[in-house]
Amino acid sequence: MFQGQRAWFCRSVSGELQQFWVTEGGRISVPGAADFLFSCDASHPDTLRIYQSLDYIEDNATVFHAYYLSAVANAKIKNSVALGHFLLPPACLQEEIRGKIGNFIWEQDQHFLIEEHNEV
Amino acid sequence: ATDNSKLLKYRCSGCIAVGKSLNSRNFSKLLHSCSYQCDRHKVIMETEDRYKSELRKSLICNKKVLLTPRRRKRLNTES
Ligand SMILES: [Zn+2]
Numbered sequence: 655m656f657q658g659q660r661a662w663f664c665r666s667v668s669g670e671l672q673q674f675w676v677t678e679g680g681r682i683s684v685p686g687a688a689d690f691l692f693s694c695d696a697s698h699p700d701t702l703r704i705y706q707s708l709d710y711i712e713d714n715a716t717v718f719h720a721y722y723l724s725a726v727a728n729a730k731i732k733n734s735v736a737l738g739h740f741l742l743p744p745a746c747l748q749e750e751i752r753g754k755i756g757n758f759i760w761e762q763d764q765h766f767l768i769e770e771h772n773e774v
Numbered sequence: 775a776t777d778n779s780k781l782l783k784y785r786c787s788g789c790i791a792v793g794k795s796l797n798s799r800n801f802s803k804l805l806h807s808c809s810y811q812c813d814r815h816k817v818i819m820e821t822e823d824r825y826k827s828e829l830r831k832s833l834i835c836n837k838k839v840l841l842t843p844r845r846r847k848r849l850n851t852e853s
Contacts, residue, residue, distance in 0.1 A: 659797070689797040711826050711833070713802035737796050738788035738805075738815065747821050754817045 655732045656680030662688035664704075666695035667720040674723050678732075685715075692720040697745035705744045717742045719760040788815040 657679035663672050671692075672682065685691060685704060693701040701717060709715035722740035729735050739759040743751060752758070787808040788801070796804065805811065805819050 689799060691798040706829070711829050713806065713826075714799055716798045716801040718798065718801075736789055736791065738791060738801065741788075741801075741815075741818055743818055743822055744825060747825055751818055751821050755814050 655726065659690065660688045661690040661692055663720065664691075664693035664695065664698050664700040666698040666701065667692055668694070671720045671723045674727050678726075691715060691717045692723070693717050693742055694720050696742050696748065701742075702744075719758075721760045786810055786812040786815050788812070 655678040656675055659679075660681045660683040661675055662683060662685040663675075671694075675692075676682065680690075685707075686709075691704055693704075695701060696705075696717070704710055704715055704717055707715060710717075718737060719740040719742045722735065722737055725735045725740070726732050741758075742760070748758070786805075788805045789812055791804065802819075805815055808815075811819065
């Protein structure tokens with residue numbers, strides 16, 4: 655499913671999800687060369703660096719929640735999962751956004767998440 | 775709201791687009807070019823846009839702050 659695609663992973667993403675990416679044909683790369691930027695924690699220093707980059711400011715770097723990958727792993731039709739539901743905005747904006755539209759989709763669909771992601 | 779209207783509300787190009795064409799590089803542009811964003815994507819996009827323009831401003835300010843005193847200091851030690 656991810657043949658020929660490169661992804662960057664924040665260290666907040668579990669090895670299991672990264673392994674799934676590789677198993678599906680994806681490669682892992684540095685942020686500058688990645689087609690996909692995945693994170694599980696918008697306030698992790700790795701991810702903060704993305705939000706402070708020129709790429710982000712210029713709309714060239716959207717960070718997605720890595721739960722997208724577990725949604726794909728659990729979907730009957732793998733490419734039926736909408737990536738757009740897994741937008742991960744900077745942590746400092748999440749509260750404001752939640753106030754307007756409720757929980758993020760990656761917060762609601764917890765049932766398909768891998769056990770490792772228990773809230774700490 | 776019923777499940778149906780909820781689904782309809784969720785359908786803009788940011789919601790529907792699946793598969794290989796979308797990624798971290800083009801998603802933001804796709805969303806900006808979509809003329810009928812759903813509530814969800816609209817709110818996220820507008821909030822991020824505001825944040826980005828603040829970042830842009832502070833980036834320009836930082837450059838000025840960083841450049842001016844340093845140059846001044848150097849001039850002071852030289853004189
Ligand atoms: Zn949408």
